[in-house]
Amino acid sequence: MQTNFTAEQLKDPATARANEVLRACVHCGFCTATCPTYQVLGDELDSPRGRIYLIKDMLENGRPADEKTVKHVDRCLSCLACMTTCPSGVHYMHLVDHAREYIEATYKRPLMDRILRGVLAQILPYPGRFRLALLAAKIGRPFAELMPDPRLKAMLQMAPRRIPPVSRNDDPQTFAPTAPKRMRVALMTGCAQKALNTDINDATIRILRRLGAEVVVASGAGCCGALTHHMGKSDQSHASAAANIRAWMAEKNGAGLDAIVINTSGCGTTVKDYGHMFRNDPLAAEAATVAGMAMDISEVLTKLGLPELAPKGIKVAYHAACSLQHGQQIKTLPKDLLKRAGFTVVEPADSHLCCGSAGTYNLMQPEISQQLKARKVETLEARSPDIIAAGNIGCMMQIGSGTKVPVVHTVELLDWATGGPKPRAWVEVLEGV
Helix, strand or coil, X not given: CCCCCCXXXXXXXXXXXXXXXHHHCXXXXXXXXXXXXXXXXXXXXXXXXXXXXXXXXXXXXXXCCCHHHHHHHHCCCCCCHHHHHCCCXXXXXXXXXXXXXXXXXXXXXXXXXXXXXXXXXXXXXXXXXXXXXXXXXXXXXXXXXXCCCHHHHHHHHCCCCCCCCCCHHHCCEXXXXXCCCCEEEXXXXXXXXXXXXXXXXXXXXXXXXXXXXXXXXXXXXXXXXXXXXXXXXXXXXXXXXXXXXHHHHHHHHCCCCXXXXXXXXXXXXXXXXXXXXXXXXXXXXXXXXXXXXXXXXXXXHHHHCCCCCCCCCCEEEEECCHHHXXXXXXXXXXXXXXXXCCCEEECCCCCCCCCCCCCXXXXXXXXXXXXXXXXXXXXXXXXCCCEEEXXXXXXHHHHHCCCCCCEEEHHHHHHHHCCCCCCHHHHHHHCCC
């Protein structure tokens, strides 16, 4: 794609990067075939190619974002299926992230939009605040149908039936391996996940220790910054990321670290991009080091070597989270691990398509999100599984709200197969809780 940025504009590193991405695009349109919003809405401007044109026009002309551009960029899930499909290697993620930051700086949203986005940015990354918000939403849930704004309705309906107690395993500490030590890893405990489902981190710690990993929860580490990063709130997202970088580098420079384990794939995609995020920052070298150590739990378990176990006669429908299969290009490892643990693994039709969760997307774009959820649930249930497994808490919440089939994290099944407890969500379904 031909671009016409001025020399002055290209002095800005973010604009220079946008220019590189734009120039890689050859207008082929392969991305439209795998874009969920284009499939649902049928509007060229709701495809990656259409959004690229809008972003190019906005950035080249150096004008403030307008309502039309904001509307179509906001509708983007950042599922990154387009990056998997693109034959030209267009790094759409960096382009749309910069566009969102530019929109945040130049566009004044309607009052309700500003309030909702501000509330989400000040609540979701903070587990304590999020727990209180979930309790309030649980109380208000019976009145969801009375909400005039569908986004408020979606926020009330987000509250899970059960809000788990705080897990002390998420506190800063070190867990010794229960087998001969093979590596030392830091576990990223996350933010929203600590309020929504504490079983995931607990299962992760158990199986890592069982396979010979010393697990540290680093003091000072917290939210990865993804939620605010995708809102264009770069100051807040970079502050969260910088805190993590410092916390993990302190561990690496102290007792040492072999990996940073992440069991929420949306977080993993962001942490693995810290090197880019901080490329022009004094923390650049440390950020690149952290990004290089970041590994999804499936990568670490593959490296440690999960034992091959007897068949269990249990059919697991594996949902591939977009941030894992497209953002991190991890496609076979979770399925291979489940098969090795004795499960029968099936996949839904169109497994490359998003479930509609996408961070805060299901709260800010509920109509589109609901359509994508219905599609995903239908294709998963068509495989008649005993259980559904996924590697991202957002996907688990999204799919779980649309099906009676128990939905658990992949690591919960692997933990159970190797000696841990049966996943709570499965037990509750079996017992009719």
